[in-house]
Amino acid sequence: MTKFPYEGLRVVEFTHMVMGPTCGMVLADLGAEVIKVEPPAGDNTRRLLGSGAGFYPLFNRNKKSLVLDVQTPEGKEAVLKLIATADVVSENFKPETMKKLGLDYPSLKTLNPRLIHVSHKGFLPGPYDHRTALDEVVQMMGGLAYMTGRPGDPLRAGSSVNDIMGGLFGAIGVMAALSAREKTGVGSEVQSSLFENNVFLVAQHMMQFAVTGLPAAPMPERISSWGIYDVFKVKDNEQIFLAVVSDTQWAIFCEAFGYDDLKADERLLGNNNRVRCRDWLIPLLRERLAQQTAADLAALFERHGLPFAPITQPHELLDDPHLCATGGLAPITLPDGERAGQTAQTVLLPLALDGERLGVRRSPPRLGEHSAELLAELGYSAEDAARLSRTVVKAA
16 A cells, blocks of 8 residues: 555645644645645634644645635636646535635536535534534534533533544545545535534434433433543542453452452442442542552553553643654644744644554645745746736735
């Protein structure tokens, strides 16, 4: 297998924020040439602060940046020339926006019948599709915030889970459409959405209701499926997650800690019995384990093959020994902001092909970094390309 299976595939994307750029990042990491068409002012995520500061550099690696004002006749003409050479168009703007610009699928398939068009929206077509959606909006209306928070205190998940997974499903749809095109010779339209993605995430809880007739309780209040599956506060106010999820693990756990009394207690025979005894078993274990350090507990659990996890902050993963040893991180040059030009570590796709990680071929592009070469490729003379570039930049 070639390391980059989509080498030779050309993707033109009109995307911003997270969902659309994630789709393009996946295809770019897999070898596709992904051309990010940006307005003269650039993707707004280049300038975000706080929790959005990592959006652009993370989700736009391995791409090229072409600045065009598609609302001008010259910019529109250039982008249609580009699309005529493309395999895939990806977008996440409002349907009426793309239709008004003539960049919707019905318009573009007449220009390029082999084109695959992937749209990333808040909702698939239906009663909600007129609404403006955000990750947090669909987490609230889609049951995920209810399941994450405590009763009466809905809480969004600690990552842009629907934006990222929505982009992943968009990429999966593109892959399916590419396979179909090999058979039919024609392209197709792919749609991915935040709301339906969120519903897929909580489907296990919907099915739980179908099976048991009881609504799922929020995760902090759920009835655990396992006897021991908890975060424990230990010495020096540290925390660690410990799990004992099978009878074999229970025997190992009791032996490792010298808990002969618990091993012999008939009330604790079998995982389901331990679940029924959690109301007194977990407080007892909290008391017994409280005087040990998290490091000592981790070492003991690791030595005996029992599940455990330190409670880690995201930035600490930049020095994680496993990620560093296995090539899960790779350097990029930051394109924008106060740290522009400096090197940072980015997280690669969580997969390997033939034992190799898919690395970074291009750092996230500076605004318009590839405009001149791409316009020249489309047949514009150096003078025309420079004029067009000056025109759109001036319009900013």
